[in-house]
Amino acid sequence: QHMARALPQPMFRAPAEQSEVITITVQPYMPKYSRFIIPKSAIPLYEPPPEGESKELLIKYDGAENYCKLAYNVYRSTNYIELYLREGAGQWFRATFKPEDLMIVEPLWEGEEKFIGFRLHTEAHYQAQQGGTVQEGENWHFAAVRPDWRDSKSLLGYYNPLSETYEWTPFLRFLLRGRNSYRRGEQFAWFIILDEMNLAHVEYYFADLLSVLESGRDEEGWTKEPLKLDYADGAEGDLPPREIRLPPNLYIVGTVNVDETTHAFSPKVLDRAFTLELTEADFDGYPPAGVADGDAPGLPAPVEQTLLRQFSNDGRFVRIDKTSIANFVAIHPEVRTRLQRLNKRLRPYGLHFGYRVFDEIVTFLDHAEENGIYENALDEEDAMYGQLSEADLAFDAAVLMKLLPRFHGSRGQLEAPLKEVLAWCVDPDQPDNDNVSAAGASLEKLRALSYQLPHTAERVQRMLWQLYMTGFAT
Numbered sequence: 001q002h003m004a005r006a007l008p009q010p011m012f013r014a015p016a017e018q019s020e021v022i023t024i025t026v027q028p029y030m031p032k033y034s035r036f037i038i039p040k041s042a043i044p045l046y047e048p049p050p051e052g053e054s055k056e057l058l059i060k061y062d063g064a065e066n067y068c069k070l071a072y073n074v075y076r077s078t079n080y081i082e083l084y085l086r087e088g089a090g091q092w093f094r095a096t097f098k099p100e101d102l103m104i105v106e107p108l109w110e111g112e113e114k115f116i117g118f119r120l121h122t123e124a125h126y127q128a129q130q131g132g133t134v135q136e137g138e139n140w141h142f143a144a145v146r147p148d149w150r151d152s153k154s155l156l157g158y159y160n161p162l163s164e165t166y167e168w169t170p171f172l173r174f175l176l177r178g179r180n181s182y183r184r185g186e187q188f189a190w191f192i193i194l195d196e197m198n199l200a201h202v203e204y205y206f207a208d209l210l211s212v213l214e215s216g217r218d219e220e221g222w223t224k225e226p227l228k229l230d231y232a233d234g235a236e237g238d239l240p241p242r243e244i245r246l247p248p249n250l251y252i253v254g255t256v257n258v259d260e261t262t263h264a265f266s267p268k269v270l271d272r273a274f275t276l277e278l279t280e281a282d283f284d285g286y287p288p289a290g291v292a293d294g295d296a297p298g299l300p301a302p303v304e305q306t307l308l309r310q311f312s313n314d315g316r317f318v319r320i321d322k323t324s325i326a327n328f329v330a331i332h333p334e335v336r337t338r339l340q341r342l343n344k345r346l347r348p349y350g351l352h353f354g355y356r357v358f359d360e361i362v363t364f365l366d367h368a369e370e371n372g373i374y375e376n377a378l379d380e381e382d383a384m385y386g387q388l389s390e391a392d393l394a395f396d397a398a399v400l401m402k403l404l405p406r407f408h409g410s411r412g413q414l415e416a417p418l419k420e421v422l423a424w425c426v427d428p429d430q431p432d433n434d435n436v437s438a439a440g441a442s443l444e445k446l447r448a449l450s451y452q453l454p455h456t457a458e459r460v461q462r463m464l465w466q467l468y469m470t471g472f473a474t
Contacts, residue, residue, distance in 0.1 A: 008301075009139055010138075011137065022104070024038070024039075041165060043081075046118075051072050055070055056070075060108065061089055061092050061093070062092055066086060069086070104122070105118050106119040140192070142193045152207060154205050155206070165235065165236055181247075182247035187309075190249055190250050191253060197254035198256050198265065202263070206269075211225070212245075217320070227243065229242055248316070264474070274364070275402075318367075324366055328365065339361065372390075374390040395428075396454065403456075407463065415464065418460050421456070422451075425454075428452060443461065443465060
């Protein structure tokens with residue numbers, strides 16, 4: 001939340017007052033045939049014709065008007081109310097709207113009792129007409145995961161066959177806000193925060209998003225495969241797009257507690273994420289004076305824009321770029337050699353990794369070098385580890401975040417591979433046969449060694465201690 005608030009926030013127009021209107025998501029058939037279904041749930045807002053009949057109504061649009069037909073049709077035991085746009089109204093509708101746009105339908109009354117028709121608005125025109133003030137929105141959405149989340153309905157909603165409408169979720173609304181922002185060419189970064197995300201099986205409620213993220217991205221940063229939302233052809237009212245490709249400006253962050261009440265993560269989830277373990281607390285200077293709970297220090301607008309430009313990679317945002325990866329490896333061939341040697345050590349135990357993990361580690365190293373993330377990291381804490389380079393610190397962090405979370409199991413499963421990782425951490429640039437063998441070493445002897453990747457080595461030693469104390473580590 002602090003990170004999100006430190007970046008520029010999206011703006012939106014808050015209407016002075018909300019009138020009773022009907023919101024309709026434009027479907028592909030609507031502009032094609034110049035007609036659309038009005039949801040039966042909106043009947044209290046206007047007067048429909050009797051079932052099986054029709055009537056002429058005044059339709060106003062973009063400063064013009066003409067009469068069109070409103071019919072209450074019956075087809076194969078299904079009732080629906082449909083507006084057929086004629087002449088100029090149909091031409092304006094076809095020229096103005098495309099699938100997935102929102103249309104605002106405002107009932108027109110003569111006096112307080114006589115319903116005479118509808119006024120049609122684009123979303124932008126309606127908001128501007130309503131007036132109100134431009135306000136700052138939020139670029140983050142907080143969702144608390146529940147133990148009963150067993151499928152994607154909790155995040156993406158579902159079609160309700162009883163009401164013949166789509167049941168939206170705040171997550172889906174926010175997802176489309178971020179997508180539409182990227183479609184408009186805006187540079188905002190959008191954050192989704194899933195609190196306690198392992199109270200339910202991530203592979204259940206997050207399966208659709210995992211599959212889409214796995215599909216790769218096109219040149220513009222969109223996922224190659226879309227999220228697919230299913231609803232009946234006769235669904236009414238405010239409907240989401242049937243297909244949603246995820247933009248690169250969307251960041252999904254989850255908080256996790258690891259205990260006996262939560263679910264472990266599968267390799268499928270861990271391979272698609274960076275895991276940051278937050279276990280240390282420093283009480284020097286805590287609590288900070290004059291800072292209320294939840295407050296984030298404000299930044300001047302130019303600083304916000306600079307931070308956003310650097311964070312978003314000048315509007316490209318984070319993506320796996322094979323060309324950039326190849327260029328980085330060509331300049332730093334030792335990265336490939338290090339990872340290959342580690343993979344060779346882990347293969348006999350079935351803990352080796354694939355191309356996705358390789359690509360994400362190299363992408364992280366590329367951005368770390370470009371942005372100078374570790375320029376100031378060689379502080380007193382790292383002085384005890386000797387002369388470490390910025391590149392070593394970045395590589396150490398990447399291995400710690402991407403590889404160690406995959407290790408969990410009993411002593412029989414983990415002791416040997418963890419010692420292989422320790423031996424590799426001593427000097428990952430040395431050939432395997434010249435490296436230190438840790439297979440038969442005691443924990444005290446392992447702690448006395450000097451490591452080129454100290455943070456990874458320290459975490460492995462803690463896992464070994466867990467194994468010896470409890471017979472299990474994660």
